[in-house]
Amino acid sequence: MTFELLSPTIQKKIWDMEWRQFTPIQEAAVPVLLQKRHCLLMAGTASGKTEAAFLPILSALEKAGQTGRGLQGLKVLYLSPLRALINDQFERIERLTDTLDIPLLKWHSDVSRSKKMTWLDNPSGILQITPESLESLLVNHTEKVPRLLQDVEFIILDELHAFLESDRGLHVQSLLHRMRRYIKQTPVMVGLSATIGSPEIAQHYLHADAPDEVEVLNPGDGKRQIFLQADYFGKENATLPQTLVRDIYDLTKDKKTILFCNSRGQVEELTHKLNETGSKLGGPLYTKRYYPHHSSIDKGEREWIEGQMRSTHLPLTVVSTNTLELGIDIGSLDLVVQLDATYSVSSLKQRLGRSGRREGADSYLMMYATEEEDLVQAVAVTELLFDKWIEPPEPRRDVYDLLFHQILALCTERQGVFRDELLDEIAANPTFAGLSSPRVRELLEWMFSEDWLEVVEGKCIPGIQGERLVRSRDFYSVFKSPALYKVMHGTRLVGTIEASPLVMPGETVLLSGATWEITEIDDKRATVYVTPAFDGKRPIWLSGGRQVHPQIAEKIYAIYTGTEDFDYLHPRAWHRLQEARMGAKQQGFEPGVRVLREGARSLTLHDFAGTRRQNALATILRGWLRELELGLTVKQSAFSITLEGGEIPDGFAKKLVTFLVEVLTRKAELKYLMMGRSAEAEGGPPTKFAEYLPLNIQRWIEDEIERDVEGLRFWVQEQKWKSIRGSSS
Structure with missing residues (x-):
């Protein structure tokens, strides 16, 4: 029995928390991790993947700590793509460790320097960190890195699919290779994800030397059913029609809901219109029930909204971009709503998984389309989801930009590297193993010629240009961050907005669920000052493009040229699909x-x-x-x-x-x-x-x-x- 495999203290903790049973992924993971085998844990959102990893790991650490020496050094390195996810998971892990002698530290920019330095002098237990903070740690604390990493036994990568789908994942892969120089024994690799299209790619990512040694645990989500419907309301003058807003309002006003949109502008427009509708129908007694959530809203406000969603039992809706797509806990939901088609099947699965969190509960999803292409794409993505197809990760190969970054980081971390040793290191790193050797040497020679690198006492170190770049605050991340203005109303930080020629005095912007008029711009301080606006002028907001996978595009064409009916389509959507098919035939x-x-x-x-x-x-x-x-x-x-x-x-x-x-x-x-x-x-x-x-x-x-x-x-x-x-x- 799985429960009996765990340590007595962990068993007591489970009794105290009044758990009735383990989830399928927990049943599968506990015996594997207790045997210290690499594994990929695949299960839906809110399936208990975090506990599936930590229950056996904590049991193993507790038993090791009872050998007389106590727990020595950092044992578990937990990597997460988001600070917010680290904060959320910190509370969950802390509930498991509060009666154990296993320290837990989160390390990111919101944690005080003094707390970090105190821990770094005597590292132990569990460290939660982002890739960027880990890079900073390796580069800026070179003398402490060997002792810090030598005792690591487990490395956990949360939301693994988010790494596999981006350059950050290649960065993490390189970091993992660099760290293993200091780790005494091969660490147990653990990946957590709800959506991975090709597990074999994840296996190679977690343990490139022997991918087959990574066990894939995917027990399914039990008997949970999916209930969904798709409806159609065409846009009016490029804005969301009031009929759509009213339909969403009527559907969500008495429920706890998350409403996903594909852009920040859409989030703000819909939030504003839903609260306007509520105010008109509810009168003076109406209390705000719809809150926006995206990366440009002040962090404090986002965290307050997340807290409200977790704690309240009253009807409340958060309107969000993909900032709530990953595993941040927002409690149990009655419903998930998607406005316009997701760009990927993976994203639809993540969002759908946000509902049905309660034991025995089913998942409910309502989709709305506002354009023909979005309706057809919504059907295509849904059908691929039903076919159990998910986009396979497609990591880049010509990663010379990342190689440039990692050469500078590595030469700084090691306080200089001999040239032949550096070339061997690059060839052994799985991130760069596929690069052409002549091109790698060409890049290296160019870095010397342009003073990115220089040779001192036979070792390669950053040159004047390289040193300047490494010591810049923006060095540690490999992704671009757009230039941002802070948006201030008096002393209140409303959020941020991307710098653009459209941002000028007199323009209006929707942000944090309200409309603001720009009164002043301070370019030196990168600050926009605003006052509440009431003129109804359509606010500015920039939105990025979208990528469509070939399989989705093929499925969209099949929907256009097919005759199949889909029982989840509302009559409005069904009629619009028939019109679209007729147009395609013409x-x-x-x-x-x-x-x-x-x-x-x-x-x-x-x-x-x-x-x-x-x-x-x-x-x-x-x-x-x-x-x-x-x-x-x-x-x-x-x-x-x-x-x-x-x-x-x-x-x-x-x-x-x-x-x-x-x-x-x-x-x-x-x-x-x-x-x-x-x-x-x-x-x-x-x-x-x-x-x-x-x-x-x-x-x-x-x-x-x-x-x-x-x-x-x-x-x-x-x-x-x-x-x-x-x-x-």
Whole structure:
């Protein structure tokens, strides 16, 4: 019996907390971790993954501490992608350790320096930390690192999928490799996630030397059922219609709900309109029930909202971006609402998992679409979820920007590294093992020539430029942070807003659920001063683009060209889907065929290839068109590419397809890729540290991030094409 495997103190703790039973993931994890085997714990949100990892680990540590020597050194390193998640998990772990002699420390910018330094003088127990704080620790406390890490027995990576899907994950992978130099024994690797599409990638990530030794524990979510419905309300003048707002209000007014949106602007607009609706219907007695939650709202206000969601039993709705998609505890919910389609299946699964947290409870999700494409995409993503498909992680390969960063960090951490030793270290690091050796040497020589590195007493150390960069506050993270203005109303920090030419006195901005007029901008202090606004002028807000995976794009096309009914569609949504299918049929769409629609002055290729493949296709076409000198330009939308601005020669569609097949089959696309890239004026360096690198290396990085040429090559050869004459509008 699982319970009996745990130490007596942990057993008593479970009795005191009045647990009735273990969850499936806890039943699976306890015996594996007690045997100190690497594992990947896969289970839905609120399934008890944190306890599944820590119950056996704490049992093992407690038994080790009873050997007479006590608990010596740091034993558990817990890495999390979010400070807020660390704060939340700290409370959960502290409830398990408060009767044990196992210290627990969280380490991030909100924790006092004195507390950190006191612990660092005598490290022990459990350390919770972000990748950026860990990098800072390795670089700034080099003399203490060996003693700090030598006794680590367990390394836990929470929300592992969030690392696998980003450059931060590559950074973490490199950090793990660097740390193992100091750790006396191979640590037990533990990954926690609700959504990983390819467990084998996670296994290799956790233990690259022997991936098969990582056990995948995925016992399922028991008997929980999913209840969902999708509805449609078209936008009015690019704003959310009041009929939609009223429908959401009626649905959520008596419930505890989280309402997900895909942008901060949408969060603020919807929050404002929902509270306006409540005030009109409820009159003077109405109390605010809808609160916004996103990265630009002041941290204190976000934490207050999270606390309210955890503690209240009254109807309350938080309107959020993906800031509440990960495992931050906000208590039990009655309902999850999604406005417009998620961009990924993984995201939909994370959000759906927010409901049904109570024992025996089911999950309830209400989806709303405000545009045709969002409705079709919502159906496609939902069907892929039902098919149990999730986007596989696709880590970058040409990570010369991260290599540049890690060379500087490593040479600082080791207080100098011999050149041959540095090259061996790079080759052994799984983050960089796939890089071309000549290119690595080329980058290294360039870093010497540009004074990023220098040699002192035979060892490579940061040069003047490198030292300046390493000592900057922004060195420790590998992701870009946009330039921000603080938004102040008197002495109150409302939040932040991205700097842009649209931010100027007289403009209005929605932030923290209210509308504000900008009265003054202090560029030196990066501060915007505001007062409450009541004029109803539509506020400014910038939103980023969205990436669509090829599998989702393919499924969207299948929905357009299919005849299947979906019983979760509201009649409004069902009728809108039929109209969308009718329009697709009129455009010539049919299963298994891609359409090129030729007009007199334009040609549209309805590709449905996915964002990165389409970007590669558009770039190659730009290069080709420059060579042909036809005066045509390339315009992209989510699922099509249009050539316009000049006369379309007869038979041009066939010529285009022949060109694509031949150039991609011969792998001769590089010429056109280069020509097409030079024609694109927008955008800067593709990543944070790419801006320091030579232009040719920046181009390699940009191509991999923005354009999937290999995927395009395969896609083009698999397609059947149909050309139709007529308007391509």
